[in-house]
Amino acid sequence: MYSIRTIYRLFCALCMGIMLVSCTQDNVHMSDMETSAGTWETYAQDFSGEFHTTVPVVQEYLQGPVVVPTKVRIENFHIEHSGHIRVLTKGFAVDDPFVVGILGMPIEIGDMVIEQVEYAAFPSGGGYLMKKDFDIQAGNYRTRGSLEGTISKEGTLSFVMKYYPGTMPFEIVTEFRQ
Numbered sequence: 302m303y304s305i306r307t308i309y310r311l312f313c314a315l316c317m318g319i320m321l322v323s324c325t326q327d328n329v330h331m332s333d334m335e336t337s338a339g340t341w342e343t344y345a346q347d348f349s350g351e352f353h354t355t356v357p358v359v360q361e362y363l364q365g366p367v368v369v370p371t372k373v374r375i376e377n378f379h380i381e382h383s384g385h386i387r388v389l390t391k392g393f394a395v396d397d398p399f400v401v402g403i404l405g406m407p408i409e410i411g412d413m414v415i416e417q418v419e420y421a422a423f424p425s426g427g428g429y430l431m432k433k434d435f436d437i438q439a440g441n442y443r444t445r446g447s448l449e450g451t452i453s454k455e456g457t458l459s460f461v462m463k464y465y466p467g468t469m470p471f472e473i474v475t476e477f478r479q
Contacts (some may be wrong), residue, residue, distance in 0.1 A: 345376040348458040350479040352393060356408060356415060357471045362399050363419065366476070369393040371478055373458065383422045386430065386459075388415045390439055390477075410466060410473070411440015415448055426454025435464075442467035450477070 319396045350373065353366040374389040389412070396407035423430040432448045444467070450460020462475045 321415060344379050345374060345470070346378060347455075348373045348375070348477075348479060350477055351474050352390075352477055354393075354473060355409075355476040356395055356400070359395075359397070359400050359403060363397060367397070368397045371477070375458070378420065380427065380456065381422055382420075382452075384420055385417045386420045388418050388432075388461070389413070390462075392417075408466070408473075409430065409440055410441065411438075411444075413437055413439045413462075415443065418448060420452075423454070427452050427456075430460060432441070435453055439457070439464075446472075 307363065318358055323366060330407055345402070350371065352369045352371050352433045355366050356363070356371070359365070371391045371393060373391075375385065376387040376389065378386045390427050392409065392411040392413075394407045401407055415437060418430050418431045418432040421426050428451065430452065434445070436443070436445045438444070445466050446462055446464025448460055448462045452458050456479045458477065459479065460477050462477075463472050
């Protein structure tokens with residue numbers, strides 16, 4: 302006859318085996334995109350477009366936004382999955398002679414890496430991205446601001462950043478358009 306201790310050990314071994322087998326099947330329902338070497342957590346996409354930047358102090362003189370061709374990279378992104386993404390922008394300068402004359406230098410906006418941007422996928426495709434508050438180093442300046450935009454189901458990115466580079470007393474608004 303088997304002792305209670307032996308029966309208990311057999312029962313524990315059986316339960317442990319069932320748990321281990323079930324753990325190896327966790328990714329059975331994941332799509333190929335999620336289980337491949339380029340998982341959706343590390344997926345990146347580059348978007349070419351333009352920055353349209355409004356600088357309040359010199360806006361009347363400039364009579365419109367400063368337009369600069371640029372690329373934006375989004376990492377940790379899959380258009381069908383909600384989650385947190387990283388938005389990387391290229392730096393640019395507002396170096397109009399009038400701006401340099403007033404401020405004594407161009408307004409230089411450095412590269413930005415905005416972490417933990419919320420991305421909410423729409424059921425119909427595309428999604429919404431938002432970061433209510435960011436505090437980052439952009440070139441030589443600590444930059445504080447917000448980001449809000451969309452990615453269409455066709456894959457077109459548009460967003461607006463409102464931010465204060467360094468100790469600037471006024472908010473700069475940059476819109477990315479494709």
